[in-house]
Amino acid sequence: MATDYGQGFGSGPGFPAADRPRRHHRVPAVLRAPFEGRTLRELGYQLLSLPVSVVMFSFGITMFSAGVGLLITFLGIPVLALGLWALRGFGSMERARARSMLGLEIGDPAPVKPRRATPMGWMGAVLRSGTSWRHLLYSLIHFPWAVFAFSVSISLWAYGWAALTYPLWQWSLPVYAGVDGIQLYGDETHQVYLDNPFELTVTALIGLALTLLTPWVIRALTSVDRLLVQGLLAPSQVENRVVELESDRGVVVDTAAADLRRIERDLHDGAQARLVSLAMELGLAKEKLTEDPEAAARMVDEAHGEVKTALQELRDLARGIHPAVLTxxxxxxxxxxxxxxxxxxxxxxxxxxxxxxxxxxxxxxxxxxxxxxxxxxxxxxxxxxxxxxxxxxxxxxxxxxxxxxxxxxxxxxxxxxxxxxxxxxxxxxxxxxxxxxxxxxxxxxxxxx
The missing domain is CATH 3.30.565.10 (Histidine kinase-like ATPase, C-terminal domain)
Structure with missing residues (x-):
């Protein structure tokens, strides 16, 4: 159903959006990618991932093995809890690294909240936390992936730029290494070197292809890192939902309190003040009823007007709370x-x-x-x-x-x-x-x- 108040206009919902200029690059994305800051940051992320994952994996597997092995004694529980707590610290570092180098918007999981402020309470809270075990799983899974991603990233990047710039530094091989160029094949009878103009050109073209391909491969590799960080180091969906509900509950409470204050203020400053004035006018009219009936009648007439105004204010207030027409x-x-x-x-x-x-x-x-x-x-x-x-x-x-x-x-x-x-x-x-x-x-x- 359509209802038109005033002059009608267009039949479609709303108005057309304003055209906004879009930024156009003169250089295609495939040519810009090797020089973009994003590529360098993602390459740096992959290079740092290997030493970080080695430390995390070594620490995680050592503490987990020691803790499980010592569970037959009391020492296993504190060793396991200490290892999981330390891995949460590593996870904080990984989230910070993902934020700064990958631009990943990720929050921190809820801190450990022991039921009792005792060492046993703290250890129990760490061991019961699913976040702690996800950090351990991250340290185990991320290590083999980091080795693979590091190897692929550094190999493509190094070989691509080396081959692309080969015509610029090929002269140094016969001068300083005593060979004609990069050796493709060699045995006791003959050797094959990349040393003539055609071979130099082909090598540079292969290097160019690798250089242009490398940023996209690195982005594909870092997308897996993003999934690992988000899936294992970020707050779980349940934790996020709890935080949302707590925030929403605060908003609802604040809104309800503000509405109650508004209603109280409107009643106090509006209808209540008019009713108090009305009561005083009727009291004066009652006193003058026998002495001056005409003045009393005028005062009653004025009070009647005040009643109408107060009723209108109460109707407006009720409409602001919940209009009857909506119900x-x-x-x-x-x-x-x-x-x-x-x-x-x-x-x-x-x-x-x-x-x-x-x-x-x-x-x-x-x-x-x-x-x-x-x-x-x-x-x-x-x-x-x-x-x-x-x-x-x-x-x-x-x-x-x-x-x-x-x-x-x-x-x-x-x-x-x-x-x-x-x-x-x-x-x-x-x-x-x-x-x-x-x-x-x-x-x-x-x-x-």
Whole structure:
């Protein structure tokens, strides 16, 4: 159903996105790759991986073997716990290396939290932690992979550049080594050297091919390192989810407390103050009723006006908590009511097969309400649109306007708080608002019928 408030406009949802210039390189990627900083960092990562993995593997296998072997005595438990704890330290170093050299966005796992602040409690926490055992598994798996990746990376890189530059340094072999060039074959009867112009050219071309190929091979190798670090050294999905839920719970609590403070302030400064004034006026009117009936009648008439104003303020406050039209008739009617109060013409299009969960419906309503308020106050727009639809198990809504743009989630505006509220229920808020407009704000919420 589409409802148009004011002048109608385009039938599609929202407005077309502004064209943004894309950066174009004059040199193809295959030619840039050998000289890019990313290639050098990834090559450096592979070169460092070998000595690091040797130390980690040696330490890990030694401590694990010693700990398991000593389990028949009490010494096995502290040795095993100490080894796992130290490997967690190695894991911190590996995560830091992956962040700086591979640009990998990875968090640190939760620290060890013993149930009792005793040595036995600490050892038990280390041994029970799945993170500790994943660090041990990383030290065992990463060693053979690091040997392979180091060998392939350094061989391709060295042979590629050596062959590519061979025509530049081939002269040094007959001068200093007493041979005509690089020897391909030799026995008691004859030898084959790369020493004529044709062979030098072919060698350089092979070197060029290897040099151009090496960055892509190194990137493929480092992609495996990324998977190993993310899979074994990063926080598990359960840990990430716990952190998210704790953060979301804090946002929900803060939002609820802020809403309660707002309601209390509105009641205190609005309806409550008017009711107190009304009670005083009625008391004065009661006193004057016998002495001056006309003055008492005027005071009662003024009190009647105050009652109407107080009732309107209470209705507005109730609508801000949860509008009755949303409960009775759903999002279509509720959003149409909000759009009718906007200062610019708003087209509303709600296409839902049935109503979502009441909580999600309320969040969608207040999201659109706040976005339309922003349009009225800040956008400088002449028209706007609201579109609501369902995609699989998600409720999608989009509010667009043709205003001046420049809205930003990171500028400390109300959009940041709105994004936090949506995130608390696993929702997403995306803002597309280039300078000069138009602005398109898209929200995604779980359906949760």
């Amino acid at each position: 009775d008739r759903g999002l279509d009617a509720a959003l149409s009511s909000v759009a009718s109060r906007c200062t610019v013409p708003v087209q509303v299009d709600v296409d839902l097969p049935y109503r979502p969960a009441a909580a999600i419906e309320g969040i969608a309503y207040f999201t659109v309400s706040e976005l339309l308020q922003n349009i009225s106050k800040h956008a400088g727009a002449s028209r706007a649109s609201v579109d609501v639809w369902q995609v699989d198990d998600r409720l999608m809504l989009q509010v667009a306007d043709d205003g001046t743009g420049g809205a930003d989630l990171t500028s400390g505006s109300g959009l940041a708080g709105l994004a936090e509220r949506l995130d608390a229920v696993d929702g997403i808020l995306v803002v597309d608002s280039p300078r000069g407009g138009p602005t398109r704000v898209t929200a995604e919420l779980p359906w949760r019928r």
